[in-house]
Amino acid sequence: MIEKILATVFFPGAIFILAISLFYEWVDRKLYARFQNRVGPHLAGPFGLFQPIADLIKLLSKEDIVPMATDRFLFTLTPILAPALILFACMFLPVAGPSGIISFEGDLIAVIALLSIYTIIVYLAGEGSNNRFASVGAVRAAVQLLGYEIPLTLSLLSVALAAGSLSIRGIVEAQAERGLWFIAGIQAIGFVIFIIASQAEMERIPFDIPEAEQEIVAGWEVEYSGRRLALFRLSKDLELFLLSGLGAAVFLGGPMGPVMPGLEPMLYTIYFILKSIIVLAIFTLVRTLFARLRIDQMVSFSWRYLMPPAMILIILTEVIM
Amino acid sequence: MSFEVPIGPQHPIHVEPLMLSLEVEGELIVDADVDVSYIHRGIEKALELRPYIQGLYLVERICGICNAAHSLCYCLNVEQLLGKEAPPRARYLRIVVEELSRIHSHLLWLGHYFHTLGFETLFMYFWRDRERVMDMLELITGNRVTTAYNTIGGVRRDLPPDAEQKLRRTLDYIEERVRYYEKVIDSEPTILARTQGVGILKPGDAVRMGVVGPHLRASGIKHDVRLDDPYSGHDEIPFNVITWDTCDCYARVKVRLRETSECVNMIRYALDHMPSGDYRLKIPPFFKAPPGESLSRVEAPRGELIHYSISDGGDRPYRYRVRTPTLANLLSVIEMLRSRGDYEVYIADVPAILGGIDPCICCSARILITDEAKKRRTITTLDDIIRFSRGRRVERR
Numbered sequence: 025m026i027e028k029i030l031a032t033v034f035f036p037g038a039i040f041i042l043a044i045s046l047f048y049e050w051v052d053r054k055l056y057a058r059f060q061n062r063v064g065p066h067l068a069g070p071f072g073l074f075q076p077i078a079d080l081i082k083l084l085s086k087e088d089i090v091p092m093a094t095d096r097f098l099f100t101l102t103p104i105l106a107p108a109l110i111l112f113a114c115m116f117l118p119v120a121g122p123s124g125i126i127s128f129e130g131d132l133i134a135v136i137a138l139l140s141i142y143t144i145i146v147y148l149a150g151e152g153s154n155n156r157f158a159s160v161g162a163v164r165a166a167v168q169l170l171g172y173e174i175p176l177t178l179s180l181l182s183v184a185l186a187a188g189s190l191s192i193r194g195i196v197e198a199q200a201e202r203g204l205w206f207i208a209g210i211q212a213i214g215f216v217i218f219i220i221a222s223q224a225e226m227e228r229i230p231f232d233i234p235e236a237e238q239e240i241v242a243g244w245e246v247e248y249s250g251r252r253l254a255l256f257r258l259s260k261d262l263e264l265f266l267l268s269g270l271g272a273a274v275f276l277g278g279p280m281g282p283v284m285p286g287l288e289p290m291l292y293t294i295y296f297i298l299k300s301i302i303v304l305a306i307f308t309l310v311r312t313l314f315a316r317l318r319i320d321q322m323v324s325f326s327w328r329y330l331m332p333p334a335m336i337l338i339i340l341t342e343v344i345m
Numbered sequence: 346m347s348f349e350v351p352i353g354p355q356h357p358i359h360v361e362p363l364m365l366s367l368e369v370e371g372e373l374i375v376d377a378d379v380d381v382s383y384i385h386r387g388i389e390k391a392l393e394l395r396p397y398i399q400g401l402y403l404v405e406r407i408c409g410i411c412n413a414a415h416s417l418c419y420c421l422n423v424e425q426l427l428g429k430e431a432p433p434r435a436r437y438l439r440i441v442v443e444e445l446s447r448i449h450s451h452l453l454w455l456g457h458y459f460h461t462l463g464f465e466t467l468f469m470y471f472w473r474d475r476e477r478v479m480d481m482l483e484l485i486t487g488n489r490v491t492t493a494y495n496t497i498g499g500v501r502r503d504l505p506p507d508a509e510q511k512l513r514r515t516l517d518y519i520e521e522r523v524r525y526y527e528k529v530i531d532s533e534p535t536i537l538a539r540t541q542g543v544g545i546l547k548p549g550d551a552v553r554m555g556v557v558g559p560h561l562r563a564s565g566i567k568h569d570v571r572l573d574d575p576y577s578g579h580d581e582i583p584f585n586v587i588t589w590d591t592c593d594c595y596a597r598v599k600v601r602l603r604e605t606s607e608c609v610n611m612i613r614y615a616l617d618h619m620p621s622g623d624y625r626l627k628i629p630p631f632f633k634a635p636p637g638e639s640l641s642r643v644e645a646p647r648g649e650l651i652h653y654s655i656s657d658g659g660d661r662p663y664r665y666r667v668r669t670p671t672l673a674n675l676l677s678v679i680e681m682l683r684s685r686g687d688y689e690v691y692i693a694d695v696p697a698i699l700g701g702i703d704p705c706i707c708c709s710a711r712i713l714i715t716d717e718a719k720k721r722r723t724i725t726t727l728d729d730i731i732r733f734s735r736g737r738r739v740e741r742r
Contacts, residue, residue, distance in 0.1 A: 059466065060465065060466050060469040060470070061469060061470065061473055062469060156348065156349075156350050156351070157350070160350065160369075160372070160692060163371075164372075229463055229464075229465070230463070230535050232463065233693070236463060236693065237357050238357055238358045238460070238461040238462075238463065238696040239358075239692055239693050239695060239696055240350075240692065241356065241357055312465075312466045313466070314464065314533070314535040315459065315462040315463050315464035315467075315533070315535040315536050315539055316462060316463025316464070316535070316539070316693075317535055317538060317539070318538070318539065318691055318693040318694070319372060319691070319693065320372070320691065321538050321539075
């Protein structure tokens with residue numbers, strides 16, 4: 025019992041997830057900067073490692089402003105719900121072993137559902153702040169969901185089909201049994217679809233349409249400042265960890281790898297972090313390479329170029345099985 | 346149901362205050378209106394209160410980026426009043442600095458343009474390369490941005506001894522980079538998707554609205570003050586006027602990129618054929634100009650720049666008028682932002698279209714006349730400027 029509580033609160037639970045997601049933000053920023061020939065964060069801590077947490081603390085300590093025209097209930101609720109939801113989804117990740125803190129048959133579907141609910145929270149956050157830019161951004165977020173959600177789900181489901189299990193644990197164990205990661209094989213197509221769709225889920229270039237700075241200022245989060253903004257930014261970091269972790273678990277074999285007896289939990293964690301940083305680096309690379317698409321272009325792109333391969337992939341997986 | 350989205354007066358894409366009210370239906374823009382009157386600085390009046398030599402410093406500060414064009418235009422104007430002409434070497438040095446600042450302005454614009462399209466990487470790359478040009482400007486003129494190089498009767502100083510070699514090396518670098526960028530832009534699907542077919546301005550409309558500069562050339566019309574009215578020995582230097590006939594934002598990017606490499610060639614030619622001799626006329630700092638009026642035109646990086654002055658024989662201009670290219674181009678933005686028929690404009694296209702004219706608001710904030718009672722807005726034409734100032738002069742005498 026005590027062990028379970030400790031695992032949930034400390035390792036590999038909430039505290040660990042929060043710390044590592046801030047670290048992932050640093051990796052993302054640093055890599056992005058290096059790809060662009062910049063230095064990136066370098067002042068707070070060694071190599072600027074503490075920059076994300078410094079930013080977070082700064083935002084948390086700022087004045088809390090609630091504009092008069094906003095829906096007070098939504099304006100307070102959504103910044104709390106957003107990180108809580110993603111943190112909950114992170115509990116399913118197999119960080120220190122083949123299964124996460126919470127694991128049951130069908131938890132992959134649960135994670136996908138939580139990701140979709142997050143977008144709905146974003147929509148509510150935008151509409152609740154009663155601002156013209158926020159409304160446009162919120163609608164864009166909802167429209168974007170129509171584009172990427174189905175390809176994302178299909179790419180994950182085809183892996184589940186190949187593994188014969190709907191749980192993340194089952195998928196990880198299936199890869200360990202085969203001795204081959206799912207990315208080595210036909211599921212590589214699924215991995216590409218997953219990367220692109222995740223980019224849209226996380227609202228990053230080329231799909232940062234809902235918060236396009238140059239068009240609608242900050243989109244749905246334009247009215248949020250201080251600690252509310254800090255919570256939204258934290259939920260973005262958590263999302264980054266969740267999706268790169270999910271990619272690593274589902275396509276790159278998760279935490280499994282050669283282990284020495286006695287050291288399993290530590291080595292599992294190291295493998296998991298290394299693999300998910302590889303996925304994270306791919307996310308960052310994609311963000312470096314493109315300009316922002318327009319919302320209509322994004323949706324038509326998803327339905328033209330993401331949906332058909334995702335469907336074909338499902339059929340192929342079924343045939344090969 | 347339509348509602349209004351205010352882009353400005355403060356907005357991330359505006360570096361300077363500009364109000365763009367958009368009437369949108371969902372993502373589609375149905376109507377747009379523009380208001381530039383947020384930063385009137387009274388520079389024209391200030392010019393009338395200062396001796397000519399002090400006006401030179403003021404006029405450079407109309408616009409930070411095209412300061413070389415403004416000071417050149419001012420110097421040409423005053424020289425014309427005095428009936429003097431800069432020596433040949435000065436004319437070539439002026440071209441070198443003018444074209445260098447055109448490269449710097451175009452690179453700045455290109456970087457900022459891709460930033461507005463959400464392409465942060467190209468933004469960083471362009472601005473990094475621009476630094477090299479800034480270094481060259483510093484080497485030649487002593488200043489990175491406000492060059493203070495042109496002066497009445499020539500230029501302020503000669504080329505430093507090692508400048509030519511360094512300049513040539515930078516030009517090689519810039520030329521190579523521009524070639525690379527052109528390849529990137531032509532092969533990058535997201536850039537093409539965001540610029541091709543966006544913000545179409547037909548050549549007929551462009552001429553009707555008095556559009557100038559690269560914006561006009563991107564509509565396929567061959568118009569360049571350097572070619573039509575060579576003002577500083579441009580008739581001796583061969584160059585191509587770049588035009589592009591797709592009339593969209595992509596054309597604007599291409600025209601400016603190609604112009605950058607054309608500038609490189611012009612500077613090379615000017616360095617190869619640099620005349621020897623004096624680089625400035627000896628003109629005393631304080632002088633009286635003979636009565637008369639003069640008009641000078643310069644092709645600034647953003648388009649045709651016009652300075653007009655009247656002298657009543659004193660040591661300061663009686664009237665000074667500046668007409669900047671952005672103002673000429675702003676009207677076309679409204680036209681391009683209106684959806685009609687098949688031509689659809691989305692909110693996401695606003696930065697692409699507005700950015701396409703290379704807006705520089707702080708030099709434009711004074712010629713748009715708003716008549717609140719009649720709900721009418723007009724732009725003062727060149728003829729109006731002359732008629733207006735002549736009228737005032739008659740009144741006074």
